Amino acid sequence: xxxxxxxxxxxxxxxxxxxxxxxxxxxxxxxxxxxxxxxxxxxxxxxxxxxxxxxxxxxxxxxxxxxxxxxxxxxxxxxxxxxxxxxxxxxxxxxxxxxxxxxxxxxxxxxxxxxxxxxxxxxxxxxxxxxxxxxxxxxxxxxxxxxxxxxxxxxxxxxxxxxxxxxxxxxxxxxxxxxxxxxxxxxxxxxxxxxxxxxxxxxxxxxxxxxxxxxxxxxxxxxxxxxxxxxxxxxxxxxxxxxxxxxxxxxxxxxxxxxxxxxxxxxxxxxxxxxxxxxxxxxxxxxxxxxxxxxxxxxxxxxxxxxxxxxxxxxxxxxxxxxxxxxxxxxxxxxxxxxxxxxxxxxxxxxxxxxxxxxxxxxxxxxxxxxxxxxxxxxxxxxxxxxxxxxx
Amino acid sequence: xxxxxxxxxxxxxxxxxxxxxxxxxxxxxxxxxxxxxxxxxxxxxxxxxxxxxxxxxxxxxxxxxxxxxxxxxxxxxxxxxxxxxxxxxxxxxxxxxxxxxxxxxxxxxxxxxxxxxxxxxxxxxxxxxxxxxxxxxxxxxxxxxxxxxxxxxxxxxxxxxxxxxxxxxxxxxxxxxxxxxxxxxxxxxxxxxxxxxxxxxxxxxxxxxxxxxxxxxxxxxxxxxxxxxxxxxxxxxxxxxxxxxxx
Numbered sequence: 084x085x086x087x088x089x090x091x092x093x094x095x096x097x098x099x100x101x102x103x104x105x106x107x108x109x110x111x112x113x114x115x116x117x118x119x120x121x122x123x124x125x126x127x128x129x130x131x132x133x134x135x136x137x138x139x140x141x142x143x144x145x146x147x148x149x150x151x152x153x154x155x156x157x158x159x160x161x162x163x164x165x166x167x168x169x170x171x172x173x174x175x176x177x178x179x180x181x182x183x184x185x186x187x188x189x190x191x192x193x194x195x196x197x198x199x200x201x202x203x204x205x206x207x208x209x210x211x212x213x214x215x216x217x218x219x220x221x222x223x224x225x226x227x228x229x230x231x232x233x234x235x236x237x238x239x240x241x242x243x244x245x246x247x248x249x250x251x252x253x254x255x256x257x258x259x260x261x262x263x264x265x266x267x268x269x270x271x272x273x274x275x276x277x278x279x280x281x282x283x284x285x286x287x288x289x290x291x292x293x294x295x296x297x298x299x300x301x302x303x304x305x306x307x308x309x310x311x312x313x314x315x316x317x318x319x320x321x322x323x324x325x326x327x328x329x330x331x332x333x334x335x336x337x338x339x340x341x342x343x344x345x346x347x348x349x350x351x352x353x354x355x356x357x358x359x360x361x362x363x364x365x366x367x368x369x370x371x372x373x374x375x376x377x378x379x380x381x382x383x384x385x386x387x388x389x390x391x392x393x394x395x396x397x398x399x400x401x402x403x404x405x406x407x408x409x410x411x412x413x414x415x416x417x418x419x420x421x422x423x424x425x426x427x428x429x430x431x432x433x434x435x436x437x438x439x440x441x442x443x444x445x446x447x448x449x450x451x452x453x454x455x456x457x458x459x460x461x462x463x464x465x466x467x468x469x470x471x472x473x474x475x
Numbered sequence: 476x477x478x479x480x481x482x483x484x485x486x487x488x489x490x491x492x493x494x495x496x497x498x499x500x501x502x503x504x505x506x507x508x509x510x511x512x513x514x515x516x517x518x519x520x521x522x523x524x525x526x527x528x529x530x531x532x533x534x535x536x537x538x539x540x541x542x543x544x545x546x547x548x549x550x551x552x553x554x555x556x557x558x559x560x561x562x563x564x565x566x567x568x569x570x571x572x573x574x575x576x577x578x579x580x581x582x583x584x585x586x587x588x589x590x591x592x593x594x595x596x597x598x599x600x601x602x603x604x605x606x607x608x609x610x611x612x613x614x615x616x617x618x619x620x621x622x623x624x625x626x627x628x629x630x631x632x633x634x635x636x637x638x639x640x641x642x643x644x645x646x647x648x649x650x651x652x653x654x655x656x657x658x659x660x661x662x663x664x665x666x667x668x669x670x671x672x673x674x675x676x677x678x679x680x681x682x683x684x685x686x687x688x689x690x691x692x693x694x695x696x697x698x699x700x701x702x703x704x705x706x707x708x709x710x711x712x713x714x715x716x717x718x719x720x721x722x
């Protein structure tokens with residue numbers, strides 16, 4: 084009983100200490116609450132701009148006089164034909180212009196000679212912003228080519244299907260919730276990130292800070308055992324971490340549900356149910372990350388040293404979801420067992436509106452919870468080592 | 476009552492640095508015992524062993540019949556420690572710092588309040604009690620650290636250089652406090668490098684050199700053994716220039 088009391092004495096002191104550090108605390112909490120909304124507004128505005136662009140393709144054409152029939156077709160397809168600037172190649176490279184259609188001066192001559200007429204699409208593939216315009220221009224040109232070919236075949240008395248034996252129909256099964264995967268990624272990613280950032284300052288102060296200050300040694304001469312000490316610190320950091328995650332997610336929730344966002348149709352649902360699922364999915368990390376932060380912090384002789392060590396952890400946490408995003412294939416089933424990757428997978432599922440079975444959650448929580456216990460035991464062992472005292 | 480018997484402690488990869496090398500002495504209840512020694516004599520290591528922070532490699536150290544290595548937690552309940560590392564929590568007030576340690580020692584409620592107020596008042600810290608300690612002077616910090624070490628009314632008190640940074644009035648106040656504890660039958664062990672402190676306060680003196688106890692006795696004993704007129708000269712003579720004399 085007195086052991087439990089001591090643990091709670093540590094929790095109370097650490098929380099008081101954390102909340103007294105007004106500047107750090109406010110900065111953490113305000114960042115948590117506002118970053119999500121700000122960032123969403125930015126992303127959604129960008130998406131709205133892109134949608135706008137996609138709806139009405141403006142295509143600068145160089146040499147429109149060489150292929151008047153093509154230009155007429157494009158105009159019938161609601162494409163606005165523009166005159167490109169003289170230095171358009173440089174402007175495309177600089178990102179001022181997305182795409183230009185060049186029509187070969189020999190177009191009519193080639194066509195008359197029975198050869199294929201040449202047009203060139205000039206663009207910079209590396210610019211995401213231009214992607215929509217490129218796709219649209221390509222598809223409208225392909226449509227023109229197909230129509231022209233069909234007319235020729237009909238003129239020769241051939242059924243067009245002879246030259247087009249395969250009929251491809253696109254059936255897109257993505258629900259409105261499943262599209263917009265980038266925004267989806269960012270929301271899940273931000274939820275993950277909040278779990279690391281939330282506990283960082285207080286975990287470091289409670290470990291490396293305690294060593295640097297010279298307050299660890301007298302503390303260890305009290306009846307407090309190393310495990311009780313670490314448990315108390317861990318509970319305090321976890322409480323703060325959960326608070327930061329709740330604030331972050333609430334920021335997203337409020338923005339997505341009540342803010343006047345650009346009308347592009349939010350590609351997923353983030354209602355109270357999703358909010359609750361997010362909190363549950365992230366809970367194992369709210370236990371694990373503070374434990375790891377405490378352990379790593381304890382290894383640092385000073386705050387500075389600990390911060391350097393923590394950056395490695397930050398790197399891992401931020402890389403795993405990015406790797407998953409670029410891994411184009413479907414995730415293997417075992418990914419749920421991997422800490423962070425498992426949580427990210429479940430967060431994406433929750434956003435897509437997929438069902439999450441209890442067993443999925445258990446799988447994703449198993450390793451983080453086991454590692455939490457290990458990290459706490461390791462930290463308690465570390466704190467009772469002589470080298471922790473002989474540090475300054 | 477502290478009994479240190481042939482205690483050895485070494486550090487380094489191959490245990491090549493002998494910090495304490497067979498030290499033996501005792502400190503009785505109701506007495507103030509002063510531990511004197513030049514830098515590197517093993518004073519900090521000895522304190523850490525008595526405070527149960529590190530176990531001896533060999534030999535035995537007992538506090539009230541409890542072994543500092545085997546009965547670590549029982550010993551910790553008996554002792555109040557002011558070690559060389561005396562960091563406070565800067566964002567907590569003086570009173571909160573003291574209360575934290577009181578609670579960790581199982582003191583709470585009205586008893587904790589009374590005990591903390593009493594100590595802070597006797598150390599002249601009553602007016603500063605509700606201020607955060609981050610702006611405190613060295614002396615003010617020291618006083619909070621002393622109050623923190625004594626808040627649970629320990630039977631055995633270990634103090635490392637407790638007058639460091641204290642002004643004359645505060646030093647006198649601390650001496651009064653320690654004499655009060657002595658009158659209450661506590662066992663008080665003071666690490667110090669200040670000769671005046673030893674002369675003014677200590678009933679018994681232990682001189683430490685190169686990890687060994689060179690001499691233990693009263694101030695008068697030291698003078699007669701060394702044949703010197705002042706404690707300072709006695710200290711230098713007893714330590715010798717080389718390995719020092721074994722007691």
